[in-house]
Amino acid sequence: MNLPGAIGWLSHPALQVALLLLLALILFTFRWRRPGLVAACVAVAWLWVSSTPAFALWMQDGLQNAYVSRDAAAYPTADAIVILGGGTLPRGGLDWREDEARAQATRLGFGLELFRHARAETILLSGGDQALKMAHRLEEQGVPSTAVLTEDESINTHENAVNSAALLKKENLHSILLVTAGIHMPRALASFAHEGIVVIPAPPVDRSLIDSPPWWPKRKALTLTARCLREYVGMWGYRLRGWV
Template structure:
């Protein structure tokens, strides 16, 4: 599965096209070889442009615009999914990290401080424990925290978290994850029979750009790869009956 996930990313796709192109050139099939090499460079360039990255991101994000934590309805629990960027220095607006307060973890803390729920569930392999420790340092009571650290993907996030929540009679949840991940995560958690309120958070790995939209940037290439992964993931989850 790791190999398949790698092939979703443009860099690996371009590499495969280049290898195929070189193979055809070695076989003296110059037209096919050059076409594949040109496709490799063109695809990599296109996916590395902010214009392409924003085009891929927009359909994933537009249904769940960010809102102030205090505007959300109250729920039984706040579920924060791992996989995002952890704040570097703090979770408060005056911390050195300007994005810390609005990452997944920081926004989940805002929801808790706004009394949107009295329990926070952190879900996602070892990162769940690290997130829990950070929330403890920010004053969240230990008895208000739960961790689910066995899951390795979004489907398991939903299934394992739902088991914990239903056992405690907490079925209305505020789901915190990045905007581009929200469509798949929301569908997966809803499929587990939970009443889910999407609460998207900012993720620093998905920036905005002021530079020329057709000038390639490494961050744009990374964003394009993450978006393509989400589109393939949504299709795969529907095929598996996970959404």
């Protein structure tokens, strides 16, 4: 596992709780009962708090409040629409307009909606794991291949920005509508701006709202907390490396 991957795992509350409980077990083994009890209590408390919708949504708001999604027609025009991989793709083989709300909640679906509203004439798909698959899905929806560029070598947000910027500048495209998840937008926007690209953030509609009592633990809330922590840690790491 590479360093970014290891940091991503370590930022997950479930792993942090497991490590704290392991520490508690070691302390109890050596009869250091009070420190062991403290470690165990901290583990249980952190698992509870990080699993609550109230905490998860607070973390989420801190990342994406500045990037509220709008209707596609409300965005200004740009030279290109850049869609980053990593999100759920709409189902293939179907007209996405049959389930428009679900499609537009995805990065690819919202990027397509921007294209259909003539916000840009070019779509750039970036992400080694999804770029070609996304291009195929857009072709199914009637997007001409001449309007699509693919960048299929990047494995992280930094490489998304570096590789995409090189392609954009080669095509004399300097301003973009950047489509990625709201919580990922701060790091992605900063990475592209660092490469000299004019960025208009265009996150898809957020469907991650958690309908539960705010302080009652829920697995979906724990997942959202983990994603937010990864973004905070990721931004810190990118600043240290001079990538943003």
